[in-house]
Amino acid sequence: MSDYQPIHWSTEGYTRIPYAVYQNQNVLAEEQKKIYEGNTWNYLCLDSEIPEAGDYRTSHVGSAPVVVVRDDDGEIYAFENRCSHRGALICLDRAGKTRDFQCVYHAWTYDRQGNLKGVAFEAGLNGAGGMPEHFCKEDHSPRKLRVAVFCGLVFVSFSDDVDSIEDYLGPEICFRIERVLNKPVEVIGRFTQVLPNNWKLYFENVKDSYHASLLHLFFTTFKLNRLSQRGAVIVSESGGHHVSYSMVDANDQEAGKQYQDQGLRSDQDGYRLKDPSLLQGFKDFEDGITLQILSVFPCFVLQQIQNCLAIRQVLPKGLASTDLHWTYLGYASDTPEQREVRLKQANLIGPAGFVSMEDGAVGGFVQRGIAAAGNLEAVVEMGGESTSSSPSRVTEASVRGFWKAYRQLMQA
Amino acid sequence: MNTMSKSSLRERIADFHAAYIRCIDQDALEQWPDFFDEQCLYTVTTSENDRAGLAAGLIWANNRNMLHDRVSALRHANIYERQSYRHILGLPFITGTSPEQVEVETPFMVVRIMHDGQTDLFVCGIYRDAFLLNVDSLKLKSRRVICDSSRIDTLLAVPL
Numbered sequence: 001m002s003d004y005q006p007i008h009w010s011t012e013g014y015t016r017i018p019y020a021v022y023q024n025q026n027v028l029a030e031e032q033k034k035i036y037e038g039n040t041w042n043y044l045c046l047d048s049e050i051p052e053a054g055d056y057r058t059s060h061v062g063s064a065p066v067v068v069v070r071d072d073d074g075e076i077y078a079f080e081n082r083c084s085h086r087g088a089l090i091c092l093d094r095a096g097k098t099r100d101f102q103c104v105y106h107a108w109t110y111d112r113q114g115n116l117k118g119v120a121f122e123a124g125l126n127g128a129g130g131m132p133e134h135f136c137k138e139d140h141s142p143r144k145l146r147v148a149v150f151c152g153l154v155f156v157s158f159s160d161d162v163d164s165i166e167d168y169l170g171p172e173i174c175f176r177i178e179r180v181l182n183k184p185v186e187v188i189g190r191f192t193q194v195l196p197n198n199w200k201l202y203f204e205n206v207k208d209s210y211h212a213s214l215l216h217l218f219f220t221t222f223k224l225n226r227l228s229q230r231g232a233v234i235v236s237e238s239g240g241h242h243v244s245y246s247m248v249d250a251n252d253q254e255a256g257k258q259y260q261d262q263g264l265r266s267d268q269d270g271y272r273l274k275d276p277s278l279l280q281g282f283k284d285f286e287d288g289i290t291l292q293i294l295s296v297f298p299c300f301v302l303q304q305i306q307n308c309l310a311i312r313q314v315l316p317k318g319l320a321s322t323d324l325h326w327t328y329l330g331y332a333s334d335t336p337e338q339r340e341v342r343l344k345q346a347n348l349i350g351p352a353g354f355v356s357m358e359d360g361a362v363g364g365f366v367q368r369g370i371a372a373a374g375n376l377e378a379v380v381e382m383g384g385e386s387t388s389s390s391p392s393r394v395t396e397a398s399v400r401g402f403w404k405a406y407r408q409l410m411q412a
Numbered sequence: 413m414n415t416m417s418k419s420s421l422r423e424r425i426a427d428f429h430a431a432y433i434r435c436i437d438q439d440a441l442e443q444w445p446d447f448f449d450e451q452c453l454y455t456v457t458t459s460e461n462d463r464a465g466l467a468a469g470l471i472w473a474n475n476r477n478m479l480h481d482r483v484s485a486l487r488h489a490n491i492y493e494r495q496s497y498r499h500i501l502g503l504p505f506i507t508g509t510s511p512e513q514v515e516v517e518t519p520f521m522v523v524r525i526m527h528d529g530q531t532d533l534f535v536c537g538i539y540r541d542a543f544l545l546n547v548d549s550l551k552l553k554s555r556r557v558i559c560d561s562s563r564i565d566t567l568l569a570v571p572l
Contacts, residue, residue: 189461189468192563217489274477274484323563328468343472347482352456352470352568358491360567 013385014400017378019370022198028319035298036062038409039162041155043300043313044068057095060315067091071112078156079114080142116141151181170236176243176294180304189328193351197363199316205359206295207402209233209244209393210382218354234389235398240297240405242398247288281307281341297405308345320367326350425504428550433499445479453554458562470568492569494527516541535559
């Protein structure tokens with residue numbers, strides 16, 4: 001783009017976000033290089049989704065198509081889903097089982113570790129044609145990615161320099177992931193929601209504990225999430241990862257009063273469920289935490305809302321389009337009754353979710369609102385300037401943390 | 413079942429479908445649960461999940477009260493831009509009958525019209541239904557809305 005202006009950040013800290021960062025085509029290309037292919041770990045799938053040798057899934061790291069597959073040695077391998085001949089996708093299906101991979105275009109074949117093994121008519125036909133003698137298949141494999149499995153989550157990285165997954169996450173995030181994924185899980189549904197906005201607007205929304213009880217009435221009315229409940233926001237050292245959690249305190253009269261005094265829309269009277277069993281779950285966790293939203297920079301979200309467990313993978317599909325891949329989970333040990341509770345509570349989440357429906361639309365409201373404001377900035381100052389953990393959730397600390405991690409990588 | 417009664421059953425199903433989609437498309441959502449039996453199953457899922465035998469839905473209700481709750485959440489709680497649907501249904505195919513119920517598959521397309529006039533094909537798929545027969549008017553014992561597309565644009569607010 002000839003009119004490309006570098007993004008101008010007006011402050012030293014992270015309290016102002018130039019809207020151009022959601023609008024500029026060059027930014028998207030830079031993000032692919034510096035974030036998705038930089039020093040980050042990107043979630044791809046659960047290791048239980050590819051349990052046996054030959055099981056594979058395809059996904060993306062940013063815009064890069066990737067194959068993730070288990071080989072005979074039991075290890076998981078990942079490589080770019082791009083034939084090293086002409087660049088066609090090697091693997092077209094979203095999931096399957098295979099001995100090896102063959103590009104449909106000219107039948108070049110790859111093993112499960114992404115090594116080029118076969119070139120059709122390599123020696124020519126009847127003594128004519130074929131590849132030059134010095135062509136070395138070993139030199140022509142698609143890019144391979146590092147793979148790390150943590151608590152059954154498969155993360156990959158293009159970077160040779162990125163920290164180990166445990167160091168990348170940090171102890172607090174590790175602990176919070178282990179808290180949920182402490183026993184085998186089963187996938188109970190997969191859905192894709194197409195968001196009409198830049199990927200960062202969704203990732204910020206996930207980290208934004210300030211909006212939760214203001215935008216989402218369902219939470220508030222049924223005491224799933226009041227800002228004044230006990231809880232906290234944890235921001236990782238890098239800023240890029242976060243946890244927001246809360247514990248319901250049914251006797252918290254004062255909190256209800258604060259909402260009424262402000263006349264907030266999200267506390268309408270007289271709204272009652274005809275089937276209150278929707279919110280009557282069972283005790284999954286001994287620690288009493290009823291809500292935990294956890295994000296790992298740049299594309300992973302792990303969510304526990306009561307008994308409703310899900311993973312969300314956030315993938316850019318252009319400047320103003322984002323694919324949000326939902327994987328709904330249960331535990332392998334669930335009784336039929338427990339599983340039914342999870343199916344019921346899944347009404348809270350996803351594209352039709354009582355508490356997540358709005359998140360699908362609100363990023364689009366921003367994207368449309370800022371259409372002519374590329375030289376202006378968003379204000380992210382709730383809770384001050386800090387990017388550190390906070391006992392209050394009336395803060396945008398984890399949103400600022402996102403920008404800290406983001407700018408660190410983009411300036412590199 | 414003789415030819416005559418089968419055609420009258422088809423007619424009853426067609427009447428039911430017509431009334432059902434008219435109810436939603438005219439935004440009379442408060443009447444929408446009345447199409448279901450009290451102990452009903454209503455789910456919206458995708459063919460991919462259906463083939464894989466994955467039980468979770470975009471919407472999942474195992475009684476009529478949950479359908480009432482969804483309507484009141486849409487009316488009083490959830491924030492979404494004003495929008496309406498136009499359902500177009502194909503021919504019902506009867507897949508099974510018994511004295512108590514009839515099982516039917518009916519293809520549908522739903523066009524979504526946003527408040528600014530933007531009009532797009534939103535989803536298509538099939539209704540996989542079980543109707544109760546031994547009642548005055550047909551009631552859905554079960555409606556599984558199975559969307560062919562596995563991608564939902566922005567959000568699914570109004571039921572299908």
